[in-house]
Amino acid sequence: MLPWLGIAFMIGLGELLTRTEMISSRHFPPPSEMFAALADELTTAEFWTAVGNTMQGWALGLAIACAIAIPVGIVIGSSSLLYRSVRAVIEFLRPIPSVALIPLAVLIWGSGLESKVFLAAFAATWPLLMQTLYGVQDVDPVATDTARSFGFGRGQRLLHVTLPSAVPYIATGVRISAAVALILAVTAELVIGSPGLGREINIARQSEAVDIMYALIAVTGLLGWGVNIVFARVERRVLHWHPSQRVEVAK
């Protein structure tokens, strides 16, 4: 109930500010007009193609980020020697805004899907890598020692002790990265003009069709919201055995 109240309040506020022209309605349409434009958009094939293109770039970017960040994080996190030697490199690369790499991406991959996937993957890799690193390093040393004294090998310890302990961290990392990848996919479309919602936003902007523009912007927000819900649900289901999730369920 409460979330809906918050949403209703935001929409009402937007309507009030624009109807009273405190914000010029010519440049920022009232939410009601935005929804009307959105309803029109929903019936067009172009809109769904754009959503598909965006989600395609997002999914590939996120998949690549997972394929890189999780194994690399586990390997680096398991060895303090390795961790200390690559930490500086990671801390150097991590704060680079993906958007700043757009010229590089365009130069190497052009203006299509590849650039979008690269930017999404680059940005999504870091939060996931950091989460994986923390997760692997946060293993209870007593558990590791116990496993060792029972004669568990390196591989067995990884499988039976380290991974189960790190999975909640990784799951959170994936959820954060999913949002980041979506932001970057839309940004790439906006700036480079790869097909997708971002490009449609830009076309509407160039045409001064503000109602359509903000309707599409709202759609990117809804997509992010949907992605977060789906991942949170999956996380809860997969990790139902973990104490952190049990606490949440008990609430």
Place this chain on the structure above:
Amino acid sequence: MLRRWLVLAFACAMLVGACGGDDDSGGGGGGDSNEVTTLKVGVIPIADVAPLYLGMEKGYFKDENLEIEPQLAEGGAAIVPAVVSGDYQLGFSNVTSLVIATSKKLPVQIIAQGVLGGTGPDSAWDGVVVPKGSKIKEPKDFEGASVAVNTLNNIGPLVMNESMDKAGADYTKIKYVEVPFPEMNAALEAGRVDAAWEVEPAFSGGKAAGGTAIMHPYEETAPNLTVATYFASKDYIAKNTDVVERFKRAIEKSLDYAQQNPDEVRKVIGTYTEIPAEVLDKITLPQWKADLNEPTIQMNIDLSKKFGFIEEEPSLDDMIWRGE
């Protein structure tokens, strides 16, 4: 229930995306005119490039065995690098950008006319708009004023400066502010700038909001000023001369057709932009014709030098590809 629908919608969207996604048919294409060559043409979603879309509709490109894939870029600045790198085969850019690029030794050449300014102030599709109640009444009043242009040191300030100069006003006293076209009217209304050099559809929007156009820089710089052209990289032209010739023939036919059929132009603009129909009916269309009007390109070179946008003047022969 809702969740299931969401999942379904996602799945459909992914599927549509996957199907529509294979636009990787990069057309380098050889010289054989019997096989269809796919050309990626970098354009901006504005009225200027309507002939390209109209020509596609009319089959003019198909007649030349060309398939056009317009690539909508955010702005002209993104198109030149994409053409130089070969990601796009052709591009659409304003002449001043190409003068600057050629002066910097970027290997690009004009291959065909793109769009021209009006024949005179009466058919102008650009103007320097001041908001309602502004004290600016004539060119001289722009001295000391802030004027929004879409790009600094480019065609906007170039024609604005020249029009000021011709009117006997001191253009060096203008404070140029960079504002993207779509945000100019908002900037005007909020009083962030004193005036804005606008083109359609912003121009119509500005006037509809009560603004007045004081000058028409394109038309005052020269009647029938060549504003933007289609271009390619020298490398692409050398290796695909035949393709470029075919494109030139088709686009020139499209330009003439567009000029003679404004109603069809308005209709086609609605297909690749989101300009509302009621606005489309009212905007002043640009001028299109096949002739490059080379003297105005020379003028653009001279003015770029005069206003310090370039140091070395490229020659017309270097800038324009005139066929074999």
